[in-house]
Amino acid sequence: VEVEAELGHPSGFHPFRWEDSEDPFEALHELRLKCPISQVEFPPLPPAKLVTRYDDLGTIFRDWRTFHNIGVSIDVDGWKAIPPEQHGIISSNPPHHGPKRRIMLNAVAPAPVDQAAPAIRAFAEKVVERFAKSNGAEMVAEWAKPIPSAAIAIVLGLPVEDCVRHGHWTTQIILSSSQMSPSHPDFGKVPSASAYMPGDGSSPFTYLQEHLDRRRDGEIQADDGIKAMLEARHPQTGASYSDAEILEAVNTMLAAGNETTTSLMANLLWRLAIRPDLYSALRRDRSLILAAIDESLRLDPPQQIFERVCIRDTEVGGVPFSDGEPVILSLASGNRDGSVYGDDADEFRLDRELPNPPNWSMGGGIHLCVGAYLARTTAEIGLNALLDRIETVSLAPGFEYRKVEFHHFRGPRRLDLILQSSPK
């Protein structure tokens, strides 16, 4: 296939088109080889640069001064309309970014996550026990959803029994974000505030404010993430964080941590269900688990693309970028770059030579996922609990991987497995 520079893939490939996002890997492979930075169009979206090589992604991730994070849309005007101090952590830059990050780290830095790990482990073991004696289960609902949801609640100190509700909010946010694609029947409609509310009408902010109030009244006393947030001091002003800042941090964790970690775990388990030899290898040698998680992240990034806006004329990889141009970063592509990961970059292997260059699934530069350590720890705990109780996993007859509808995400909608438990 001939690929012309500037014009991108002859198929008109665009990561925001749902049909293209279903199986983008071949088109991305061709683009990496023939037109690693291309101009892509999907009207009425503005034209954007699509970046597909590992090294170019790194250059852009590192240069936050030139390439600003604009969240999950490529609506540059919408991003500009919000004053810098009012952006959430994802789309803000220094000096506003650091304090927003620091407040979240009270719950998700390695130290508080390690402290919460035994409680997450106990929860994961209970979850696995529920289906361990049956000979099959739909593992997204039974395993990949409840464990990350509980892990976030546990590090924060929110009631684990409220997790179903947290999950509803995440789903609503994702459904409304999927409207950013012209493939969505409601493209262009501004999601209403009610889109964020589940059927019972409760909003995450009302729920979280009530929780903070109960903390202040001394009704809840626990050594957890929310307590640390209430006691934290703003690094620049020395003052306490406001309720609004704490609520934003907590809400961001619920919104950004649930679906992503669920997809990570479900993608990983799907890889192992089609490679029973690797599942057995992991049962025998648990030291391979982190390699398995990294390899799953690399091949199947839960979030396939990130967006930036270029804010001054510059050049990357010999290609000019102009002020105001939207940029789409294909993590899914960079992670399979053969010049970095070798000719077998498309293969799921647990024995890649270390140190492997870090994959881009958690992003890079100052916006690297703040919850990366929690996500990896959650997946590790969840997989360990499964390996302890389940001897073999395989796909249910007729199972086909169908990814979630949202163009940004790659995770199976369902994962129907046949299970064989081991004696406890």
Next chain:
Amino acid sequence: VTTPVEVVIDRGMCMGAGECVFTAGSLFQLDAEHKAVLIDVEAADDATILNAAASCPNFAISVLRDGRPVT
């Protein structure tokens, strides 16, 4: 022949986020005070070192060659 890079961690700036450890675990670790420490600068290639340093949200890690910052 280029001289090897030098990695400098500003302990006062480090807030224990662990992003450097996540990006290059063979290079960085968090110590008992949850501050980043360098384990082995030769355990990674230059690109990985740069990516790990650039992932610090608090700009606590500098990479120098011949005393000058590398970006």
